Amino acid sequence: MKAAAPETAVAAAPRTREEVPVIVTTIEALPVMDLLARAETRLHAGEFALAVKDYELLLRGGASAELLGRIYFGYALALEGEGRLALAAEQLERRVALVPEEARAPARMDWLVRLLLLEQFERAGREAEQVAAARLGPDGRILLAAVRTLGLVAGGEVTDGDAALAPGWLALEEQGEALHAETKSAAAWLSFAQGELEGLRARRIHFDPLPDDVHAVLEARCRAMVAAQSAYAESMRLDAGALRLLAGERIAALYLDLHEALVTAPLGAGVTSGSAQETIARGALLLRYEVLLEKAEQMLRITLDGTRDTAAARPLRERLAASLGRVVQRRTAARDSVDGLPVGRADLSRILESLGAPPTAPQLARDGS
16 A cells, blocks of 8 residues: 655646636645635644644745735744644744834844743843834733833843833833733733843842841842742733743742752861861751742742643743752751761751841741742
8 A cells, every 4th residue: 555645735827817826735735815714713623733734835835925924923823722832833933024114123022022031031032122113002011011121131131121112111101000911012022021130130139258247138038039929920920821830940949049058158267178067068058948948849830720721831831840859859858967976956956046047037927939
């Protein structure tokens, strides 16, 4: 029995202006508009694999220039639905040059959103410089402010972050409280950008070298962390998909980064490096700040449990699940280190007091869900 020939597409050229272009394959012949309608029906029904097949036939069959922008957009959405985000972004980049001039700015924003989901923040920020806010509607202006801020933060810039966000907050305020889906999506990115900005501020507050007033420095870092956590949590409230996963991951990272900074900070001149005293002091720090690992684990579980498992979200879900596994291992290792010390837990707390190690700031007990 012969294997079936691979399906190919050929556009049958019309002999007169009245004839309709037809895509001919080894198994069917359909007018271009009928094939496009079927692709879009399949896309809206969530039949992404079938929609991808139809869109690829349209592209190989030589659709008219007037239809290519529409085809690339649908093709990108179908690819995104399958979890092939990088390839989807490529189609949207191609689409930018195909749409009419008046639609180019919104088309570029469609592409930039996918760059954000790919966490290509610096590139998105650079590309956003080609977009004039005046050519966008309110949702586009909100999103543009988020993109520009994320580009700045990815480049390590904090100073101009609030100014970059301001037009977005203003445009969002003008929309009132009843937000439609597109505005919610843009607002979710704006809040996420605020979280990234505050998170960068938090990470720039260090404990090495050991500050004179560790308590005050910890409080300052915690204030920035709480601001970041609040912004990420708002992003999670507004978006139930991939961005929710990104924001939840970022909240967990706030706890993990602080934990690492505290348990590895210098112990002071009175503790000899490599001594038994240092080992006990490090174990005491692990005991005191275990709550940060607990919060990170809790946040990852909340995020995974509260986000639908779709093909589009699966790569990020797998990344968060791997992070959760590492946090669980880290907590286990920390507990084992403490339990293996020749000092009781009550004595460890006393040792920490003598070293001047601050307690975890009370604000960090707040959940980010």
